[in-house]
Amino acid sequence: MTHFVDRRLNPKGKSLANRQRFLRRARAQIREAVQKSLKDSAVADIGKERKIKISTKGTSEPRFRLDPRASGERDFVLPGNKEFTPGDTIEKPKSGSGGAGKEASDSGEGEDDFEFTMTQEEVLDIFFEDLELPNLVRTTLKETPNKQWKRAGITTSGSPTQINLVRTMRNSFGRRLALKRPTTADITALEAELDAAERADPVDVEKIAALKENLARAISKRKWVGFIDPIDVRFNAFTEQPTPTSQAVMFCLMDVSGSMGEREKDLAKRFYMLLHLFLKRRYKKVDVVFIRHTHDAQEVNEQEFFYSRQSGGTIVSTALDKMLEIQKERYATADWNIYAAQASDGYTQSGDARHCVDMLNELVMPLCQYYAYIEILDEREMEVFASEESGAELWRAYRTVAAEWPNFATKRIAKPADIFPVFHELFKKAEVSA
């Protein structure tokens, strides 16, 4: 007796639960590794599946092992003797690798680091763990709030597609039992009896008549006690429920002027890429507006923002103007949470910084839930401007804004490795709000 079973169609991912447990277990190491791998990946690759190499610390599975290198003696056999005769000696291998070495260390060695692949989902989960948009509030319900269909029990009326068969048949069965509806089997039995009576030799007319009447009554009863009656039918009921939404818009302002070198632009783009992924992933209803500026600001699409090149002078305030213009046109403060992130190298036309500060204080900050300013320096500058106080023109100017508005944050980035910590700090989950 042999069974052949085709298991290929069985649900996949049987080990998913184990995998999640493992990722959870190795969280700390994985996060470290993910950040490291982020450092040297290209802008476009940030959200991709990636190979992660972690140390086995924390996920080691220790067992009692013998350590024949420490002391003691032992014998072992190897295959492939070519030149040895008894009494010869062989140099012990230094450590780990190579022919006899492997054999010699079979019992003492720990596990190596190991490498595995994480999906995009898993990588991003780890990226954005514990992050959120600060100060997000539920904005007023708009006229057409989001609605969701929810189950609302069972009703007696509805559309045929929503018939609840189980309930309907249960009712029908109960009613048929209660009203003693003859079954088809009852009818056939009666018919057979009648048939037999008609064939019987001395024909019993009375019995035939009685049977006929019974049969007729049963048939008519079947007619008036229907198999399914309209009163049996039940429908699944659904109701619409409005769900409050929190809408948010993120303005991404980036300086792409000549003073921003390729390196600076790359850093800024990486920052925004991360921001963009974070918003797309965490919030269903977040609009992102990309504004890039030189001496003149433009709204561009995602593609252009991240991948196209442009150059020119620098007037930061143009970007703020553009942002205010778009906000007035499309994002009323009553309905939208407004966020902005600005990246720049800190240089602007002389006098413009003052102008920016005024705009921020008077026009922009009253609208914004949160405003993050990221200044991109080169590493040499980072050393010069070690303290928070010193910095380029824009930095010093913005410091005064930060002093006034608690929801205004300034950070500096000099190398790819800084991006993640800075990002994390800017969007850290507020502990009180939880």
Add this chain to the structure above:
Amino acid sequence: MSDYLFTDSEWDFATVERTYKAIEDIALNDLGLDVYPNQIEIISSEQMLDAYSSIAMPLMYNHWSFGKMFAREEALYRLGYSALAYEVVINSSPCISYLLEENTMTMQALVMAHAAFGHNHFFKNNYLFRQWTNAEGIMDYLAFAKRYIAACEERYGRDEVEAVLDSAHALMEQGVFRYRRPPRPSKGRIEEKRRRRAEYEQEAYSELWRTLPAGIEPPAAPLTPDPEDEFSGDMKLPEENLLYFLEKNSPSLKAWQRETLRIVRNLAQYFYPQRQLKVMNEGCATFVHYTIMNLLYERGRITEGSWLEFMHSHTSVVFQPEFQDRRYSGFNPYALGYGMMADIRRICEKPTPEDRDWFPEFAGKGDWMGTLKDAWANYRDESFIEQFLSPMLMRDFRLFGLHDEASASTFKVSAIHNEEGYRDVRSMLARQYDVGSADPNIQVSGADLKGNRTLFLSHDMHRGIPLHNQTKELVLAHVERLWGHDVKLEARAA
């Protein structure tokens, strides 16, 4: 008219079934194998990886270490460092063999001969498997284990359960009975227990419990006292099975934690024979598939092309790299096991005078299948090598023995494949396969139950080899977690 079972490399269920019948005919009638009923399942490569990562069992409780194994295997597979196994076979009745869907028809035939008849015969007949594992019950037990662990996770939290499993896994190798049979309740008692459990579940079940708000729990199952499970107060010392000891005597474990230890211990015990039978198990399966495939070819049931494909894969399976080779990573159990078994056949059929000297009981007697079946049934790796490794094979493998003293900077060649060395080399190799001396010998030597509850373990050093220091500390931390109080490990020179 050709009598080929198949001529194409593509397979379908009809062909597989037809081929299975042909193989079965040879296995049962020509070779006289004795097997459990077979169940053959076709799986995809991802499912094969799944199977790997839950120690090749189709059902397994969840634990992160299996996820880690899966991640590692998957990475190796994707990078092309390791090919997937062609098959996985489970020692159960019916005997379940997994075939990979990507195999060609020739490979499916090879794998069926290998797993469904080779391994299967070995599982059913070897004395270790017969004595120590319960092929009929294993699937039910695994299903129970999975449910139980999942229920514990729900009730006590995933972290709690994970901690106990971590600690239990660390002691898995010390969780087996080596020298005496595990105390096993009789079949009747198991039935009785199962009935009581089912009865309790029925009584305790109430639709109402499902409507309770989260956080409120139905009353826990009462601990039905079981005279054989109970801690009787007198510990039988020394005790080699650490998990058993902790399960019965640990002062700090709760009932579900004890049951969890028992599950891990039972699994360890189930797998213990496999560790002692690597060479023989693979050797038997490889020898059987080799013999069957060749008979199929001789009888014109498979084409020459298919036979060549089979030979190609067979020779790479039984390839033994030499010790200086980069590919060398210890003895290949397939090579050694198959080599010895093919050698036994040769000695039975065409012995040399040397073989007649060494193996007078069966050399030249012709009944190779009888000799092999006897070996498969009554030996384990260590005794099999000690008994059957022939000088000819030692020469073929060019075996040589090394003596290693930790204090010396060199290994000393102590014996090689020559007249004076055969017996030494053979004994040394046999010793190498003695799981009892390869595993550290750790026992519970005492517990200060009236005082500060310190648990005393002892390690009897074999030939002066100590425990690896770092891992020792880590494992001891796990023992302390299970025991709940201090644990001291003392090394004793044996």
